[in-house]
Amino acid sequence: MLGRILVRYLQPFWPLLIGVIIFQAGQSIAALTLPGLNADIIDKGVVTGDVDFILMNGAIMLGLTLVQIACSIAAVYFGARTAMGLGRDLRGAIFTRVGEFSEREVTKFGAPSLITRTTNDVQQVQMLVLMTCTMLIATPIQSIGGVVFALRTDVQLSWILVVAVPVLLIAISLIIVRMVPQFRLMQARIDTVNRVLREQLTGMRVVRAFVREPVERERFKIANDELTETALRTGRLFALMFPIVMLVLNVSSVAVLWFGAFRVEAGELEIGSLIAFLSYLIQILMAVMMATFMAVLLPRAAVSADRIGEVLNTESSVRVPEHGVTELKSTGQVELRGATFTYPGAEQPVLRDVSFTAKRGQTTAIIGSTGAGKTTLVNLLPRLFDVTDGAVLVDGVDVREIDPDILWGRIGLVPQRAYLFSGTVASNLRYGNPDATDEELWKALEIAQGRDFVEEMPEQLEAPISQGGTNVSGGQRQRLAIARALVKRPEIYVFDDSFSALDTATDQRLRAALGRDVAGATMIIVAQRVSTILDADQIIVLEDGAIVGQGTHEQLLKSSTEYAEIVASQLSTEEAA
């Protein structure tokens, strides 16, 4: 997956990548030429006492150094461009893809997981590309170049390379191979420590109340012990790394001098070249070491790439029609015809053969126990899910054939968990209708019973709202969410259990206001409290995804035992009658 993602998303950057390769090659070659020139200084300048030659060669070396830094800067420039550009494009691709997702896919991944994939996982891949461009690409060039230069200097001595490089590779690999599982274990144990701590923090009250401290502390001690044990082992392996690298490097240097001495004695190698050879050797070994270290980055990035690929390869189950219906008779009528919904792979459908019609000016209430499929049902309307069988019709047209913008424009949704966006009260209220006047906002707030508390805020409509709406209370958040739907002035209102956060009195006032002000709209209300839906024109009783009762409160009391049970459990007989 990493490969496929890289090939696909690096495509626009190929000119930059070629630039990176060229400049890294230039940089490496410049660096490799320096020892040779130094050898010349010794062999031709020092030995013959030719100071002019030394100075001239020095000038050339200086020039090469400048070339090298220039190439390096260019390579880093192009590398950073490529890597950051790739990150941007990947984030964009994921965000667009998630935007297309239906609630089914979002639920499958989970919003937090999608967030991590868009941020952290992209970051990992991006980092790998950056490191590759700025360092890793140079290492094979340096190694191969180093070998070429070394061979040119002296073929016979090169057997030292044949020994030293594999020894270094094997030594580092042995350590890394042992380290990787330890890292993984360590990560798992860090997570364990975190989990224990998190549980302690969340449950501190319970821990204290039940005097569980000794147990908890023992649990933490075990986790801490285990983590420390792994950390110790990993650290010990790591402590080996640098000394071993240095040892291989130094022993090879000694070997070069010893065996080189024989070549010099035989008159087959000049002393300057011997020193140059030494430099090449060190450069090659350093490059090998670097490449091995970098290899550690790869598995991490690969895992991240897989996670990104999963998102990118998931098709939305809700297809946007190519030529959606844009002209609708606006009857505000909602009709479900044998609507069935099954999660992929699930045995039981969440909704089974649900049929009913909700008419304009009427209130349709849906009641049922938790998990009966109420939320899934109302989410079929704005196509947050699509039915797996049957059909949902709005204004007489199958929702799957309506242009999404037209469809969404007709529906005002107040979700179960009121979610506000960061900004102000006004920016949230205007979310579905950016052109709404302040007056309209206040009007909507009034209906939603939110006028009072907004008026009490010092900035009123301009009061800041934090992300998710965490800086207002649950009830306030709910009322703002209701007002937000009202400001949109849709034809169809969907209240998904939106009144449960309100106290009964507010609930009643709100429903009364709604009845007055949005009388012409189609209302679909999901409710837990029977008192909320007493006056509904039509009540649908849902159980295990199927309709078990349908009618008005009075009718249902007589005809539906399920409904009667719900009512009995909530209302005193007096109220119910």
Next chain:
Amino acid sequence: MSDAKNDKSTTTKPAAPERPAFAAPARRGPGGGGGPFGGMGMPAEKSMNFGPSARRLLRRLKPERIGLVFVILLGVLSVLLAVLGPKILGQATNIIFEGAISGSIPAGVTQDQVIAQLEASGDQQQADFISGLNLHPGQGIDFDALALVLGIVLLLYVFSSVFSWLQGYVLNGITQRTVYRLREEVEAKLHRLPLSYFDKMQRGELLSRVTNDIDNVSQSLQQTLSQLLISLLTVVGVLIIMFVISPLLSLVAIVAIPLTLGIVVLIAKRSQKLFVAQWTHTGALNGQIEEGYTGHALVKVFGRHREVGARFAEKNEELYRASFGAQFISGLIMPATMFVGNLVYVGIAVVGGVMVTSGSLSLGDVQAFIQNSRQFTQPRSSARWPTCCSPGSRAPSGSSSFWTRTSSPRTPSPHSRRPRPPGDSPSSMSPSGTTRRPRLSTTCRSSPSRARPSRSSARLAPARPRWSTS
């Protein structure tokens, strides 16, 4: 799919790059600057925190005194041997060199005769050069002497590596034990804190401090202690040996120190701003992503997907520009230090070469010099200085935000933390609580080396791999 679980852990404890969004709780801002370490949002205040935090860190290490002495001793030994190595290796080069020259002079002629002959022919320079050597005309390379010297070097290097390993081994134990105790104490403290404290603090932040910050302390303990120590020792050792070999040539090499530092500081200064920008934009973008995903259904049904998409694209582009700048500038540190290293290399090659021709220095010494100078222009030592010593470095910052925790009184003063309004905030599982007001965090502003390769693997490794270049 097992992501649900994984993600939980990753979001709470995001990888290093994501960390700032997290470690920057809004309430630690200047507004809530209570407590001795409050108001850590500002770099200026930050530097003041360094001293006390470092002292506290040292106090933590007290039980490990003996081990620490051992670490220092081993460090000194290892560095001493590593620094001496090139000088002795240079001797070997000299033996080879002199042997080669000796071999080219016919036997029976003495070194003095050669010099006299050269002086007579007016080649004073060559005469000086020869007089600086220890020749045995006609004999060629003295392999016995060479074997002896190389044998000594070999031993030196082996011991240097062994000491260096032992040092790492002991230090690792010290670090892990210290961190173990730290975690233990924090956990114990949690059970002593009043319940009201947990109500006031956001869980995510508390958790992040207890876990991320301790993690930081652990990593930096190991890195700072070993690298700072090794770097300092190496620099001192190299300087001494350089002056012993040749004071004149030392001047050439010493130029590298201010030059490297200057370049690093210059880059660090520029990149600091860019990094701040990068993190600010990261925060802004993460906020967008979070809102877009968490409010997914609303965005759709309220017909805002286009606006949301456009705003995301805009922020994404801004982040791209900011992060490109930051990564580019900070990516220059390594080439720049290499550049300085190469400049010094060229300088030594030329000046040293001229000195050898005049007989005032041996070839082996020049070679030793080049190797020694590499030892301290290696990024491993020099580029790390600012990282280790700058006030923004991780250990102290991690620890000081952490001390706020451990040293908080049983009843924290009411105004020390801006109380959060009640509500089910999602921030315990997501960085949202903080990204919404991106604030410079304790970790984000530190030195540019954070963006360097080691960094991405930092979480993987107990200590950063030490890079070196030849």
